[in-house]
Amino acid sequence: MKIVLIGYMGSGKTAVGQQLAEVLGVPFLDLDTQIEEATQLSVSEIFEKKGEIFFRRKEFETLQNLLTADTSFVLATGGGTPCYGTSMQQIKEAANTKSVFLHASLEVLSKRLFIEKSKRPLIAHLETEVLLNDFIRKHIFERNFYYQQATFKVDANNEVAAVVAAIVIQLF
Numbered sequence: 702m703k704i705v706l707i708g709y710m711g712s713g714k715t716a717v718g719q720q721l722a723e724v725l726g727v728p729f730l731d732l733d734t735q736i737e738e739a740t741q742l743s744v745s746e747i748f749e750k751k752g753e754i755f756f757r758r759k760e761f762e763t764l765q766n767l768l769t770a771d772t773s774f775v776l777a778t779g780g781g782t783p784c785y786g787t788s789m790q791q792i793k794e795a796a797n798t799k800s801v802f803l804h805a806s807l808e809v810l811s812k813r814l815f816i817e818k819s820k821r822p823l824i825a826h827l828e829t830e831v832l833l834n835d836f837i838r839k840h841i842f843e844r845n846f847y848y849q850q851a852t853f854k855v856d857a858n859n860e861v862a863a864v865v866a867a868i869v870i871q872l873f
């Protein structure tokens with residue numbers, strides 16, 4: 702079984718995915734980390750030196766390779782992964798694969814992301830919490846169309862990632 706976590710930046714895909722994989726005893730994979738390892742660059746460096754389109758291509762290729770591999774895992778995608786090209790369709794059609802949309806409120810996302818926005822090139826330039834909040838609100842509006850196509854949707858507002866992981870486990 703492949704479990705693919707999708708959702709906005711800061712929804713906890715990486716944090717919850719690690720906990721989930723540990724409890725289920727399957728490998729944890731993070732798409733951003735896989736791309737960083739393959740390119741030997743951080744996500745921020747890829748955006749800066751190679752551009753976003755290069756990153757989106759790598760993201761798509763890496764996702765495809767993982768979805769067609771004959772292994773079980775929990776995969777934390779990047780916040781934009783399902784929102785480009787045919788990626789969401791591929792996640793939906795992949796064999797033995799279920800996707801989970803981690804849904805957190807605008808307030809929770811803004812709070813989590815303001816503290817660590819420097820790691821995320823799409824929001825690193827937003828100086829104030831008000832600007833960040835406004836950006837996230839519009840961005841989520843565009844992206845929800847894709848996130849909503851997940852097999853399951855889970856409330857990811859709880860402040861303890863292990864609690865969210867426990868909610869996800871009940872789905873399987």
Ligand SMILES: Nc1ncnc2c1ncn2[C@@H]1O[C@H](COP(=O)(O)OP(=O)(O)OP(=O)(O)O)[C@@H](O)[C@H]1O
Nearest residue numbers: 710711712713714715716779780813859860861862
């Ligand atoms: N349920 C949670 N409770 C408290 N903090 C959380 C929770 N989930 C995630 N966090 C924290 O919020 C921050 C962002 O979480 P995380 O990196 O897991 O998000 P993400 O969905 O993987 O984002 P991205 O799409 O950018 O990779 C981290 O500091 C993480 O520890």
Ligand SMILES: O=C(O)C1=C[C@@H](O)[C@@H](O)[C@H](O)C1
Nearest residue numbers: 710733744779780781821822
């Ligand atoms: O939401 C997004 O588009 C992104 C989220 C991160 O996980 C990284 O994949 C990158 O910073 C882009």
Ligand SMILES: [Mg+2]
Nearest residue numbers: 714715777778
């Ligand atoms: Mg992540």
